[in-house]
Amino acid sequence: MHVLGKIAVAGLALVVLGGTAYGYVNLRALDGVTRDNVIDEEGGGAKPGEQPADGSLDILLVGRDARSDNQGNPLPPEMLRELRAGANGDDLTDTLIVLRIPNGTKEVKAFSIPRDSYVSMAGGKGKINGAFGRAKAAEARRLRTAGETDKAKINQGALTAGRRATRQAVEDLTGVKIDHFAEVNLLSFYEISKAVGGVDVCLKKATKDENSGANFQAGPQRVSGADALAFVRQRDGLPGTDFARVRRQQVFLAGLARQVLSAGTLADPGKLSDLIDAVKRSVVLDGSWNLLDFVGQMRGVSGGGIQFATIPVVNIDYRYDPANNPRATAVQVDPAAVKAFAASLIGGAPPAAPTAPPASAPAAAVTVDVSNAGPKEGLAGRVAGVLREKGFTSRATGNSDTRRTSLVRFGPALAERGAEVAKLLGGLTTQQSASVPAGHIEVVLGTVYAGPGAAGGGGTGPGGVSDDPITSNGVVCVD
Template structure:
């Protein structure tokens, strides 16, 4: 007797469920392997240095991690004229002055992060060197101690200035910045006024513009012609971090193996950091940064005077040290959790 249609229907779902389970397992395994491979590929490309001083003079009571993010003006060795043109710079060798400095504060429990800008011309006490511009600290330290010595002296200087303990250090060079911007693709900006700056080579009309890697680098380097100079440039740098984090987390990057590999290679090959940095913890903040769920501010200042130091006129950013403790406390303060009121008896 032939099999009835009803009996055939009772057999088929079992085969379907079995194959669906196999496919789901294979997808999960492939996803895990893909994630582990990309993570190891990224970590193996990072350059590690002893950036954090063994002893800290900071008296910070903040909870969470503070990561010092810096960018310098270093050009690649033996760069061709074409490469320098892409960077919008000249063959003057650049330097190790850290012209971009920000503190990323990540609170315990994964709360809202805070990004604090440190103006490069901040007039501060650099241990062992007296008063000077903040961006010179790394260069002073690297003269005798290489990149590790430069990082440690900058960390000490920032800790003394803010009383925040710096837990980790991340540094990116000009060429590294360019490579990252190139790997992640175009960046959209909206300008109030047209720009034609010969110093940074940034040229753009008023309104919305889509920038390639060269233009993006020029955009964050420009300070001449901006109403507040370096302070406005810092705002651009914070915007760039947020925009590129969002760019990285798009499906067009994460689900494109070639683009993701290029982006991870560019980022890991562009940075120096201390050995103890937890990349998974930092990566967890990318979503918040990309979504704009981030507090951002600049340390308090009293003005940008020109002073005379050792017989020369020097334009500086005068830090308001009196307001610094309150500023730091308010910047990293976690929102209070109010207990629900009991209903009246």
């Protein structure tokens, strides 16, 4: 069975945040953590004491589908059995989360990138979780062709290339300059979750899944080790599959933050020692990350100071190769909308300003009417607010007949402005219609709309997955 994205990757970063409470002495024990040259030396990586030019210290957390330790040694069969993972794995980054820490604040904004996001990357377009394996294989071939015969050198060079390609793909999609990098795999997640004594989570209903090994009751519960891995691995039988799993990962990370920063963990020398040992055995960091400096910068972050979100998406069932493989699907994303979303988390402006309106249709003369064709309460109002922030005159016009996909309608004179609105909202389908009143653009938000303004709590996001806000301040029940 192909093991899907299951790593709650922030273990290390949250351990570091927890370090703010127990000081530099204990953190020095992390000097033995594995390092790799993931961040460009020139112009890359935040230097000690610096505040990054883009306004935020940005950390990429990667969960890799690997059944080996940091030295590339296969995990023993008995460990794989306990993890409920098969012996065969592939080089996929099944979890990608970016932590944005705005300059001068103690808040952490975390956002997930769905593993099947279809993006441009080295070697051509593909799912973002394949960037690692594609670059790893290419570098291994290059080294062998160049005459390298040392297997250890080939493996390390290939791993470095895979990590750097993943970092680059995330930067290209989000517009975020990654300052630091942390990677965990099956073993590290297993050990970190056990070291903190488990993590509190909550499920809306009981669930059982043979593929992941998930077998949980409904309601609040504490999970660790193999059970924690099953909790964040499960996708089968859940609404929205991968999107429900992303929510599981975010809820688990929020709980891990609370647990690491709790007095029960920080005041227990045994737990701290186990936690540090788990990180040293199984986590990979970029070579430029000065942990002691980072702890000093983050002093004062509380367990409730981490907020989670997911990038906006256009289509969760995108048929990207209808000619050759019509059944193959991915998650369609609009890079411009993703960049605007990432910038908004720290109060920044989108990378590019909207295009100027044509002379025949000045911005002041155009009104965007936003209606909601799905069940999410307040969606039309939130999206209308997003458009007002972009300079449009917009208003929510209530509900419309139910439809799955979203649509932007306009008359011929407003084709350019209508296309602009569609792009700002994540690349929505457009349609010219003579029935739209002059001077108006109509936006109809379908049930699967997941662009700017989609998150708001109490409704549903992509695939019918709840979008109740997740923070590290309390436990949110999920599917």
